[in-house]
Amino acid sequence: MDQKIQKSWEDFLNPDIVRPYLIATSVYIFAFQILKDSIIGRIRDFFCNGFNERGEIIDSKYQAEVLSLNKSPVYASLEWLKSMKAIEQNDVEIFDKIKKCRNTLAHDFSHLTAGTGLPQDFDDNFRNMVSLLRKIEVWWIVNVEIAVNPDYDGQEIDENGIIPGPLMSLQILCDVALGSDEKSKFYLEQFNRMNSQSKGKRQDG
Numbered sequence: 104m105d106q107k108i109q110k111s112w113e114d115f116l117n118p119d120i121v122r123p124y125l126i127a128t129s130v131y132i133f134a135f136q137i138l139k140d141s142i143i144g145r146i147r148d149f150f151c152n153g154f155n156e157r158g159e160i161i162d163s164k165y166q167a168e169v170l171s172l173n174k175s176p177v178y179a180s181l182e183w184l185k186s187m188k189a190i191e192q193n194d195v196e197i198f199d200k201i202k203k204c205r206n207t208l209a210h211d212f213s214h215l216t217a218g219t220g221l222p223q224d225f226d227d228n229f230r231n232m233v234s235l236l237r238k239i240e241v242w243w244i245v246n247v248e249i250a251v252n253p254d255y256d257g258q259e260i261d262e263n264g265i266i267p268g269p270l271m272s273l274q275i276l277c278d279v280a281l282g283s284d285e286k287s288k289f290y291l292e293q294f295n296r297m298n299s300q301s302k303g304k305r306q307d308g
Contacts, residue, residue, distance in 0.1 A: 128208045135205040138236045142180045189242040204228040240267030
């Protein structure tokens with residue numbers, strides 16, 4: 104057998120090599136879905152006027168002002184966010200690269216069989232994905248949620264101190280899946296400790 108082919112099979116069958124790649128790939132794909140849900144879902148919720156027996160009642164403006172901007176809901180949503188000054192054209196181009204890397208990971212497993220590892224731009228795209236998610240979520244919090252809350256009238260908002268929920272979820276996922284043994288077990292241990300304390304209080308009551 105050709106040595107290169109043999110090495111590829113050895114890498115592909117070696118759990119110490121393949122497992123980290125699969126975990127990193129899964130985390131990236133999951134993170135991309137969080138970003139995509141933020142891009143589309145936030146706007147759709149904004150145009151939601153309640154519920155009926157058939158589900159959400161979406162204002163007709165959603166079709167006219169958002170979905171009409173592009174055949175793709177995600178790119179239509181990006182265009183809407185751009186028109187609202189929430190993001191810039193450069194962010195759309197960054198999203199293109201993030202999406203391309205996601206599609207490579209989801210549909211092309213040559214990085215496993217060829218022993219080349221993850222795509223070279225994996226780390227950059229993951230960091231950019233987190234940054235873009237934070238940028239979009241913080242915009243919504245500052246310009247919509249806080250803007251309509253009278254409790255924040257006259258207060259100066261430190262955007263750097265805002266930690267959006269989806270970002271917290273992603274951080275926990277990364278810690279559990281990719282962190283050290285101590286870090287990966289931290290959340291479960293804390294959850295079990297809080298659960299035990301809660302049970303103890305109910306029994307005492």
